[in-house]
Amino acid sequence: MWLPILGLILGIILGQAQILTIPAAYAKYLGVAVLASLDSVFGGIKAVMVGKYDSDVFLSGFFFNALLAFTLTFVGDRIGLPLYYAAIFVFGTRLFQNLAIIRRTLLDRWFPPKEMQ
Amino acid sequence: MLKNWQSSLTVAFVALGILLSVQFHTQQAALKELSSQGQEDLIKVLTAVTEKRNDLYMEKTKLEIQKSALDGASNQEQQLVKSMENDLALFEAFYGLKPLKGPGIVITVPEQQYLFNSNQLVDIINELWNIGAEAVAVNDYRITYYTSIERDPETWEPVINGTRLSYPYVITAIGDPQKLAVNIKIIGGTLQLMMYDYKMRIDIEQKTDLLVPIAREKTTFRMAKPVLNSQKP
Structure with missing residues (x-):
């Protein structure tokens, strides 16, 4: 798991170097896209832990969800409907679900449940 | 891997x-x-x-x-x-510290003539002051409050600030040329007496641009001091 963490650090450093700049007006859209990406990442970690990981599904979901969240928010702003609420709700809920599964899996791994008598 | x-x-x-x-x-x-x-x-x-x-x-x-x-x-x-x-x-x-220029008259005594001496020169200068001359010079000597005019004890010729003048005597006066030229020849005046009674040849010319030089003597106060308004009794 150390390699993805190194990748995260590398990504943060690259971002600090401001290789990519987004106009301030798009801050909200990017924020929702970040939430979608977090959901995908935690979903990927969960899938690895439960042994159901598929890299194609993961990578496509990662980028597609981020793009979809960004687009939803953008379109919602244009039509006067806060569609990003839907993205926040869905990705937020899934984020917590995935985190809960990861937590439980780790707990089971570190502290195996005792057999019922 | x-x-x-x-x-x-x-x-x-x-x-x-x-x-x-x-x-x-x-x-x-x-x-x-x-x-x-x-x-x-x-x-x-x-x-x-x-x-x-x-x-x-x-x-x-x-x-x-x-x-x-x-x-x-x-x-x-x-x-x-x-x-x-x-x-x-x-x-x-x-005080004659700056040269002056302007219109005026020039009185010239061209050659040595009978009876022209320092007294007549002083009379002419005083009459010029009286009829409105604003600056006067004799042979390039600026006449100021401190100018001394004496006569040579032997020849009676004019001596200004210790220097004996020589002919021709040229008296330059800045002022209204018309007024000066007319009034200097007033009946009973020095020039009228010299020109018509003594038949002396004296030229009077009106000029539009005359120059009166700076005074050659320096005015200095050794003992006298100015009294300021606040020091008046």
Whole structure:
């Protein structure tokens, strides 16, 4: 798991170097896209832990969800409907679900449940 | 060999890191923009800016008042300096420290003639002062309050400031040329007496541009001191 963490650090450093700049007006859209990406990442970690990981599904979901969240928010702003609420709700809920599964899996791994008598 | 999930997860984490970092910068920039701030924040900003504007306006008014006061003082100072310069120029002209030019007359005694001596020269000069001459010179000697005119004990010729003059005697007087030329020949005057009674040849010319040189003697006060207004008894 150390390699993805190194990748995260590398990504943060690259971002600090401001290789990519987004106009301030798009801050909200990017924020929702970040939430979608977090959901995908935690979903990927969960899938690895439960042994159901598929890299194609993961990578496509990662980028597609981020793009979809960004687009939803953008379109919602244009039509006067806060569609990003839907993205926040869905990705937020899934984020917590995935985190809960990861937590439980780790707990089971570190502290195996005792057999019922 | 890297496991399949490690490589793809690493790619996603790199992208996530970039997104997080970029979002952080974007959000910081957005917070600085007025359009992204809440109503309360905008009211605070507006209040602060209004107070600042009022302070600056008061400061500007204060500075304008100071400036106008300084301008007034400066104008007064300039007027005082100008007045003092005028006074100085007048004193310098009066004491013969500056050359003077202007219209006037030239009285010439061209050659040695009977009875022309220092007394007649002094009379002519005094008459010129009396009829309105503003500056007088004799043979390039400026006549001032301190000029001494004597006669040579042997020849009776005029001696100015210790220097004996030689012919021709040229008396230059600055003033109204017409008035000077007419009045200097007044009946009973020195020139009238010399020209018509003694038949002396004396030329009088009106000129438009005469130059009277600076005085050769220096005026110095050794014992006398000016009395200031505040020292008057």
